[in-house]
Amino acid sequence: MSVVSLLGVNILNNPAKFTDTYVFEITFECLESLEKDLEWKLTYVGSATSDQYDQELDSLLVGPIPVGVNKFIFEADAPKTNRIPDADILGVTVVLLTCSYDGREFVRVGYYVNNEYESDELNADPPAKPSIEKIRRNILADKPRVTRFAIKWDSEASAPAEFPPEQPEADLQPDDEDYGAEEDEEADEEEGAEAAAENAGEASASAAATATDGDAEMAGVEEQGEPAEEEEISDEGSVDLENESEDELEEEVEGEAVDGGDDAMEVDEKPAADASKPQEIMAH
Template identity: 50%
Template sequence: MSIVNIRNIELVNNPAKFDDPYHFRIKFEAIAPLEEDLDWRLIYVGSAKSEEFDQELDNCSVGPIPAGINAFDFQAPAPQHHLLPSTETEEILGVTVIIITASYKEKEFVRVGYYVNTYYEEEEWKENPPPTVQWDKLFRNVLIEKPKVTRFQNPWDTATQASPFDSQSFSNGNGTTAQQQLPPSGGNGNFETFSAPLPPPVQKAAAVGSSSGGEDIEMS
């Protein structure tokens, strides 16, 4: 049961150069007003082998939160090169994960993970990339159409009653009140269920920081 349900996440600049900032536009519904702000974080998984290389790219607090459909823009810088496990080409190219998390009263209630493909556009480098990463030639493509959402129980406010999660209302994106544009502190399409899990190499990394009692909701 949740007072807040994400309706849509759009990545405004995608694909983009690796070093370009991330610019998300997040729409969510609150079925009741909240006493405190919502806290959002964007995490870049630097390595599927160790949480040590996770980077929190930015965080923000959004509020006050009225009942109804709300939206805000969340912008965050690109990962810092020196915090990555290696700058060797084979460590940077390929697929990793970024994660958006949302918390209320310091308790995480939802996280949304996306694959990120890192690549060169130059044809000659697709088959034979240079041994040292050429950052200014590197691109990223976030698979925004294939989010993996995990939800966690949250006590919310004492006076607020949460309704059971409705997968249909989560996927259709319809709201009952006018949209509120919230000040930021920081994809496209409706969310629907799908059967493909995260690949094994990034599955553990995508689960970093999760607590017990999470409910996985896979969507496209």
């Protein structure tokens, strides 16, 4: 737990000219008496491409710190333009407000700052050499980025735990073990069980179809041989047609009609048994 907590920061002169000082009203709470002072700093980021253009605008020591809620005014000078590239004076940059105790930073507040000309004409057609006196800054005070750090204060009991903590059991695991391998194995087992169930269902359906439709399958085999027999019968009929009587011909025709009807029924049964198999697979 932090001994000092930042409660709020108010920027008293915003927007302002680029050359105006920064004025912050800072409110914080101290939970116990401190042996040393708090050090506050304001840093201006001169360029996004390199930190060599960063400027510490001002720093302030605050102390001794009474227990409870405290408030003070922090003023800092504007950045020196001769230390900022001309191409980076206009546009968006950042200012950082930080606080440290005994050289250890425990809170940082970052603000975006937009630098632009006061007139639309200059913004539309800026001069090659920036006109500093005509530039104004606008700090996005309603969108600060606050970062807190755990530090050691006066007592060893306030020192933060080591990070990251030691994990000897993690060191014993093989390096080639992939993250989420257990989940993958479980998924594979479930897929294997589902596949086995589907195979078992197909096997049972196939066995049932074989048991119930054995006659139909046999009928299909007979059907393959019947056309040859019919050809023989038709050949014989053509030879003996003149010698046979009308009654005998009628009996043969009636016999063929009966046999053909049985064959047609047997052929109809087999496709019905086969058609049930895809429906059962789709249901799984």
